Amino acid sequence: MEAEAAAAAAAGTVQLERTVIKAGDHVIIRMPSSNTKIVCIRADTTVSLGKFGSFNANALIGHTFGHTFEIVQNGQIQPHHQPGFDAADITAANNQTIVDDPKSQKLSFEEIEGLKKQSLMGAVSASEIISSLTANNEAFAHKTEFSKSKYIRRKQSKFNKCFVPLETTAYNLCDFFFSVNMQKTRGIRTDTLAQMLALVNVYAGARVLCVDDGQGLLVGALLTRVLDQGCVLGVHDGDVPNYDVLRYVNEPTDGRLKTLAWSKLKYQQPAFAEPELTASASENDVLGRARRLRGHQKLADTLAELRSGDFDALVVSTKYAARKVVDRLLPYLGMSRMVVVYDQCKEPLTEVLAWMRDSHMFVNVQLSEGWLREYQVLPSRTHPTMSTSGGGGFLLSAIYVGGSV
Amino acid sequence: MMFHEYKNVIEDGDTVIVYLNHNSMSPLKVEAGQVYNNRFGTFKHDDMIGLKYGSKVVNKDGKGFVFLLHPTPALWTQVVPHRTQILYLPDISFISLYLDLRPGKIMIESGTGSGSFSHSIARTIAPTGHLYTFEYHEIRAQTARKEFIEHNLTDVVTIEHRDVIANGFGKRNIADAVFLDLPAPWDAVAAAKDALRKDTIGRICCFSPCIEQVQRTALALDEHGFSEIRMYESLAKDYEIRNIPQPDIDEVIDGQRVSFKPVKSDKKKRKLENDSACSGTDTDANGSTVKELTVTKPTDVVRGHTSYLTFAILAPEEGDDIDMSE
Numbered sequence: 001m002e003a004e005a006a007a008a009a010a011a012g013t014v015q016l017e018r019t020v021i022k023a024g025d026h027v028i029i030r031m032p033s034s035n036t037k038i039v040c041i042r043a044d045t046t047v048s049l050g051k052f053g054s055f056n057a058n059a060l061i062g063h064t065f066g067h068t069f070e071i072v073q074n075g076q077i078q079p080h081h082q083p084g085f086d087a088a089d090i091t092a093a094n095n096q097t098i099v100d101d102p103k104s105q106k107l108s109f110e111e112i113e114g115l116k117k118q119s120l121m122g123a124v125s126a127s128e129i130i131s132s133l134t135a136n137n138e139a140f141a142h143k144t145e146f147s148k149s150k151y152i153r154r155k156q157s158k159f160n161k162c163f164v165p166l167e168t169t170a171y172n173l174c175d176f177f178f179s180v181n182m183q184k185t186r187g188i189r190t191d192t193l194a195q196m197l198a199l200v201n202v203y204a205g206a207r208v209l210c211v212d213d214g215q216g217l218l219v220g221a222l223l224t225r226v227l228d229q230g231c232v233l234g235v236h237d238g239d240v241p242n243y244d245v246l247r248y249v250n251e252p253t254d255g256r257l258k259t260l261a262w263s264k265l266k267y268q269q270p271a272f273a274e275p276e277l278t279a280s281a282s283e284n285d286v287l288g289r290a291r292r293l294r295g296h297q298k299l300a301d302t303l304a305e306l307r308s309g310d311f312d313a314l315v316v317s318t319k320y321a322a323r324k325v326v327d328r329l330l331p332y333l334g335m336s337r338m339v340v341v342y343d344q345c346k347e348p349l350t351e352v353l354a355w356m357r358d359s360h361m362f363v364n365v366q367l368s369e370g371w372l373r374e375y376q377v378l379p380s381r382t383h384p385t386m387s388t389s390g391g392g393g394f395l396l397s398a399i400y401v402g403g404s405v
Numbered sequence: 406m407m408f409h410e411y412k413n414v415i416e417d418g419d420t421v422i423v424y425l426n427h428n429s430m431s432p433l434k435v436e437a438g439q440v441y442n443n444r445f446g447t448f449k450h451d452d453m454i455g456l457k458y459g460s461k462v463v464n465k466d467g468k469g470f471v472f473l474l475h476p477t478p479a480l481w482t483q484v485v486p487h488r489t490q491i492l493y494l495p496d497i498s499f500i501s502l503y504l505d506l507r508p509g510k511i512m513i514e515s516g517t518g519s520g521s522f523s524h525s526i527a528r529t530i531a532p533t534g535h536l537y538t539f540e541y542h543e544i545r546a547q548t549a550r551k552e553f554i555e556h557n558l559t560d561v562v563t564i565e566h567r568d569v570i571a572n573g574f575g576k577r578n579i580a581d582a583v584f585l586d587l588p589a590p591w592d593a594v595a596a597a598k599d600a601l602r603k604d605t606i607g608r609i610c611c612f613s614p615c616i617e618q619v620q621r622t623a624l625a626l627d628e629h630g631f632s633e634i635r636m637y638e639s640l641a642k643d644y645e646i647r648n649i650p651q652p653d654i655d656e657v658i659d660g661q662r663v664s665f666k667p668v669k670s671d672k673k674k675r676k677l678e679n680d681s682a683c684s685g686t687d688t689d690a691n692g693s694t695v696k697e698l699t700v701t702k703p704t705d706v707v708r709g710h711t712s713y714l715t716f717a718i719l720a721p722e723e724g725d726d727i728d729m730s731e
Contacts, residue, residue, distance in 0.1 A: 064720070067723065085623070085624065085627050164633065170505070171503050174502075193502065194639075198478075198525065203409055203410065334411065334459075336459030350701055351699075367643065367646065369641065369644070371639070372639050373637065379624065380620075399459070
């Protein structure tokens with residue numbers, strides 16, 4: 001390991017810190033149902049996973065991401081070994097004689113509810129519930145091995161109390177919002193976000209101009225790819241940006257993120273005109289002046305950054321008519337740099353495409369749509385998932401060569 | 406000139422991407438005194454030096470022109486000389502995001518193939534990360550090494566000619582992510598586990614064109630303690646845009662002749678002036694008005710399959726007493 005570390009050091013690489021869950025971190029929890037939720041792990045609080053139970057946040061602090069934990073009694077959790085693939089194989093059994101009959105389950109509704117309650121208190125384990133369900137199900141024995149396995153997996157997704165804490169990476173956040181609140185992030189799917197990042201050629205030192213009306217998912221994803229020598233300049237409507245998604249990212253973004261309101265795009269900022277305070281000024285006056293001076297300086301810095309021009313990328317996901325959004329920011333973009341525009345629908349991009357095609361300011365203008373398909377992988381049972389997303393949005397990309405024509 | 410950093414002006418010795426149209430691009434090393442010929446004419450390298458990237462250059466007789474683009478990993482994927490089947494952008498980008506690649510990450514790739522993905526990885530993890538890429542085909546490894554040197558990527562990429570199935574990666578506990586593009590990835594899963602860090606989540610992606618390979622890989626991943634095994638296909642569909650006439654059937658009913666004539670070329674200009682780009686009306690030679698619509702359709706042939714992407718994570722070892730001294 002020492003030799004490796006030396007080699008890594010020689011190659012100019014750094015080892016990242018061990019990533020443990022800290023108090024105050026946001027964590028994506030994958031539940032037995034495969035649904036996910038974002039929780040903030042605050043010390044001395046209880047994290048509720050609904051029907052799967054709840055646990056003490058303190059029990060998770062200090063653990064690493066990616067493990068499977070099982071909720072046991074009194075809000076405690078313990079590492080849980082995920083069972084591997086079951087060995088179900090093709091057998092002679094089939095569904096020829098199986099007739100749907102709700103009476104095949106001999107446990108009553110009340111009995112099952114009772115078991116669930118006991119399970120939540122930690123008195124009965126999920127596997128015990130499932131064993132009693134299968135033992136009392138007359139049809140179970142007649143099922144094929146595949147069908148038995150599927151039945152058990154379905155019940156596990158209901159009764160297990162296991163969860164996996166995952167990091168709020170750009171991928172996981174995009175996946176999360178796409179499944180729970182798609183409109184928040186303007187319907188952008190993981191593969192589409194991924195393509196945007198690749199197409200715009202964002203890298204550590206890149207200066208990226210971004211319009212993100214999807215609450216900051218795009219800005220956040222860009223920020224993961226940029227270090228202090230680069231920056232992301234977000235242009236937004238209103239006085240302050242609504243980049244809500246950024247609060248789930250467990251890393252500071254200050255310095256690399258600058259924001260500018262559209263209303264300040266053409267703003268000619270006067271010099272800071274407030275007079276120096278006299279010695280008798282109150283503490284409030286002193287603090288107020290200092291705050292306004294900082295605000296003034298911040299705006300001056302951002303305007304200077306924008307107007308220094310030659311940005312390395314222009315990335316847009318906007319609720320405004322996209323053509324003008326692109327057009328108004330083009331003067332700040334460097335030559336031979338990428339413009340990428342996202343929309344959930346094709347039509348707004350078609351308009352931009354027609355304009356780009358006719359304007360002679362762009363080459364390699366392309367309109368595309370991602371196509372993503374997930375598969376279930378199990379021995380002898382690998383197939384696409386039964387339901388899948390119908391669309392993950394459209395991308396328009398082009399290389400800006402404007403000044404040359 | 407760097408593949409993982411932009412610059413503004415073309416200098417002697419730089420690689421540019423010569424753009425004729427979106428189906429025709431090629432890499433060119435600009436060298437003083439040289440000339441470059443293509444079907445659009447003859448271009449002097451001396452005329453290119455000192456220009457801004459993105460500039461248009463006109464050939465000797467002033468008729469043909471090309472654009473000189475700054476190379477990027479995405480453009481490189483479109484022009485790289487194929488020595489193997491290569492990875493394309495929908496796969497490259499999806500794998501990169503899934504594996505959480507960003508500056509500072511340590512990544513292992515095998516095999517290197519034509520280096521299409523390597524360029525993209527290098528750009529994303531630079532300048533503080535590192536890519537160790539392995540290729541068992543000696544000539545391919547040499548060619549890729551030459552390219553990495555030419556593209557100034559050697560600070561972030563180390564290539565080794567090595568059969569990783571027989572010999573492993575020779576790396577322990579250093580990689581944040583491993584990418585396996587091998588005929589039998591399941592035989593390299595143990596080596597991948599060795600190479601992955603044990604103090605944080607390790608991520609793996611296995612890239613295989615056949616479903617039978619996926620089956621074996623998934624079993625191997627499961628046996629070696631990987632979890633969250635998920636499999637995806639990531640493709641993209643391109644659209645073409647065109648304007649189509651939408652004549653009014655009432656005109657036919659009334660006995661008039663309608664025109665399906667394609668849009669005239671000077672129309673482009675008028676559209677720009679009118680500030681309306683999407684749909685409008687055009688007056689044909691007979692003076693009758695033809696409504697038209699801007700429409701899109703998928704290109705006739707698309708890439709229908711590349712490979713299946715099998716992902717998994719290696720959960721970190723728990724506790725403070727992890728032996729990292731190996």
